[in-house]
Ligand SMILES: Nc1ncnc2c1ncn2[C@@H]1O[C@H](COP(=O)(O)OP(=O)(O)OP(=O)(O)O)[C@@H](O)[C@H]1O
C-alpha cells in the first residue's frame with residue numbers, strides 16, 4: 049500500500065516529476081537525479097518527496113503508470129520506458145533518450161515448437177504484460193489471415209516466461225535484454241516488436257515549460273558526461289590534420305599553442321567507448337602526454 053502523507057498545499061506551484069518507484073529503472077534514475085543536483089529527502093515508504101533545493105516534488109510511481117499520469121497532466125515530467133509509453137497508448141512528449149533500460153519487446157516461442165513466424169501463432173494463445181501492443185500486432189495478422197477464432201491475448205503481470213512451460217500459452221510477448229531469462233525458460237525469439245530504452249517525458253500542455261527545459265538541460269548534461277571523456281594531448285603541428293581526424297570532437301577540438309612552435313596542445317571530447325582506440329591511434333602518429341579525464345557534468 050502506498051503512502052502519500054503530504055499536504056496538497058505543499059505541492060502548489062511545484063514541478064511534479066514522476067520517477068519509477070522500483071524495478072530496473074529505479075537505481076539509474078537516482079543517479080540521474082543526483083547528477084542533475086535535484087536533492088530531496090524521502091521519508092520511509094512515502095511516495096512523494098519534496099526537493100530540498102528546487103521547486104520540485106518527486107512522485108514515485110510504477111514505471112507502467114507514469115505515461116498515463118504525465119499524459120493526463122497530473123504530473124509534468126517523468127521517466128519511464130518507451131515500451132510503457134507505447135503500451136499505454138497516450139500522448140506525451142519524449143524529451144531525452146536516457147541510454148539505460150535498453151531492451152527489445154519480442155515474440156518468443158518454445159525452442160521445441162516448430163514455430164518460426166508470428167503468422168503461425170495466429171488463432172493461438174499469447175500471454176503477456178503488454179496486451180495493448182500484442183492486440184495491435186496480432187489484430188493486424190488476424191485481419192489478414194482470418195483465423196476461425198481471433199488470437200487469444202491474455203494478461204499476466206510478471207514472470208511471463210513460465211506461461212509456455214505451464215501450458216498456458218503457445219507464445220509470449222515479453223522484454224529481452226541479455227536473453228538469459230528467455231533461454232532459461234527454453235524459449236527463442238521469433239520477432240522484435242519494438243526496441244526500447246528509458247526516456248524523459250513531459251506533458252504536451254504543461255504550464256512549466258521553462259522549468260522543464262532547465263531540468264532537461266541538466267539531464268542531457270549528465271547523459272553527455274557519462275558518454276564522453278575529456279582527452280588532452282600534445283602533437284607536432286605537422287601531424288595536426290591527422291590528429292584532428294582521429295579526434296574531431298563534438299564540434300571542433302581546441303588547439304592551443306605550446307612554447308615550442310613546432311608543437312600544439314589539443315583538448316577534445318571523445319566518446320568513452322572509443323577512448324582506448326583513440327589513444328592507440330594518437331600514439332601511433334606521435335602524440336605525447338595523452339591524458340583522459342572523466343567528466344562530472346557538461347553542457348554541449
Ligand atoms: N531486462 C531488462 N533490461 C533492460 N531494461 C528492462 C529490462 N526489463 C525491463 N526493462 C525496462 O524497465 C522498465 C520497467 O521494468 P521493470 O520490470 O523493472 O518494472 P516493474 O514491473 O516496475 O518492476 P518489477 O519487475 O521489479 O516489479 C520496462 O518497461 C523496460 O523499459
Ligand SMILES: O=P(O)(O)OC[C@H]1O[C@H](OP(=O)(O)OP(=O)(O)O)[C@H](O)[C@@H]1O
Nearest residue numbers: 206207208223224225226227228229230
Ligand atoms: O533478457 P534478460 O536480461 O534476461 O532480461 C529479460 C527479463 O527482464 C524482465 O523481467 P524482470 O527481471 O524485471 O522481472 P519480471 O519478469 O518480474 O518483470 C523481463 O520481463 C524479462 O523477464
